[in-house]
Amino acid sequence: MISSCLNLDASALAAWLTIPNFSQIIQHTGSSTLFYTYLFGLLWGVGGLTYGLGVRYLGVALGSSIILGLCMVFGSLVPSFYYQLFPHPGKDTIGAVAGSTWGLTVLSGLLICVVGIIFCGRAGTLKEKQLKSEPANRSNSESNNEESLRQRQNLLVAESVDADNGSHTAVFEEVAITPGAPPSSHGASANNSIEFKFGLGLTLAIISGLLSACFNFGIEAGKPMADVADTIWKSAHPNSTTEFLFRNNVIYVVVLWGGLTTNFIYCMFLNARNRSFSDYADKKTPLLKNYLLSALAGTTWFLQFFFYGMGESKLGNGASSWILHMSFIILIANVWGIVSNEWKGASNKTRSTLFIGVATIIAAVMVVGFGNYLKQ
DSSP, rough: OOHHHHHHHHHHHHHHSSSTTTHHHHTSSSSHHHHHHHHHHHHHHHHHHHHHHHHHHHOOHHHHHHHHHHHHHHHHHHHHHHHHSOOOTOOHHHHHHHTTTHHHHHHHHHHHHHHHHHHHHHHEEEEEEHHHHHHHHHHHHHHHHHHHHHHHHHHHEEEHHHHHOOOOSSSOOOOOOTOOOOOOHHSSSOOOOOOOOOHHHHHHHHHHHHTTTTTHHHHHHHHHHHHHHHHHHHHTTTTTOOOOOTTTTHHHHHHHHHHHHHHHHHHHHHHHHHGGGGGGOOOOOHHHHHHHHHHHHHHHHHHHHHHHHHHHHEHOHHHHHHHHHHHHHHHHHHHHHTTTTTTTTTHHHHHHHHHHHHHHHHHHHHHHHHHHHHHO
16 A cells, blocks of 8 residues: 555656646546546556456466456557547557558567467466476375385384394384474475465456556546646647657546555555554564665556656557557566576476567567557
8 A cells, every 4th residue: 555655646746747737737627537537547456456466376477477468458459449439539440550561560469479478378387287296296205205214113123122032122113204294203395385376366367457457548538638738838848849758647646546546445454354553553563664665666666657658658559559568567577587486496398388488578579669660
């Protein structure tokens, strides 16, 4: 929740620094525009909550690939279908995209990226099978070790009895060994707690991917506010021939209000259920460090859309902008998953499948970029 508050604070600060009187633009915006922009922010907040759970059960690399892949597909295509039904000047319709060379190139890049995501998903299923097989193999190995130990102990007992003609109590006694006991009990390795759950994680990832795309829908819904900011800036810079670079910052304020609402309600629910309101002031924990890290996370997270808004002002909020944005997030998430050893111990086949998926996503980014070059 603290990070969500910082998201909103950062967006308000960015709007204040880049758009004079941004609050007045919001105040004079129609209620319908504000409602849908806020609503899509609200739904995007739900996507953000399920994103955390999806990554928890799938890992950063696989979870981000599936969630952001779905977010990319829906976020890039749904607006073009919408504008096909409700045309708007300057907006790309699905017909225009599919009927042009640049558009077909961008759609090809989208398809290639989906193929890369499928490879990443396949790597996830292989990883899950490997994790499921390890406990069984470990159990069989432990059973064999236990039986071998019992045989050795019985042999030592027999030798001791023979040596003392049965008159001496055996020094070694047979030990009851409990499968799965801690290492100190009988030398076996403890079972690792594995939280990787592909089925549950995939369900949460699908929900998150669909709802996370609502951020892009929120940008589309709030376009009238960006247009006003653009008009005001152009009137102050009559010699400029470009679009206002920071025009989207006013939209983010409303969208992130929706996201904060979702996170606030959910966090209050968890605090009430777990009786953890006192944790916000618990001096036994490193409060300052936790608050600073939360603030850093919220601010850093907002910067992605701050720069996305700048790029969108040049490319336009069409399919290509969203695809490039999501593709790079997926790519970095997979690379980070590899660097952080999420796939350590995975078979060569699993890792090769993952690397193919990452390479395919990189190829998709290049194809989409080429499509944008053709559009110019």
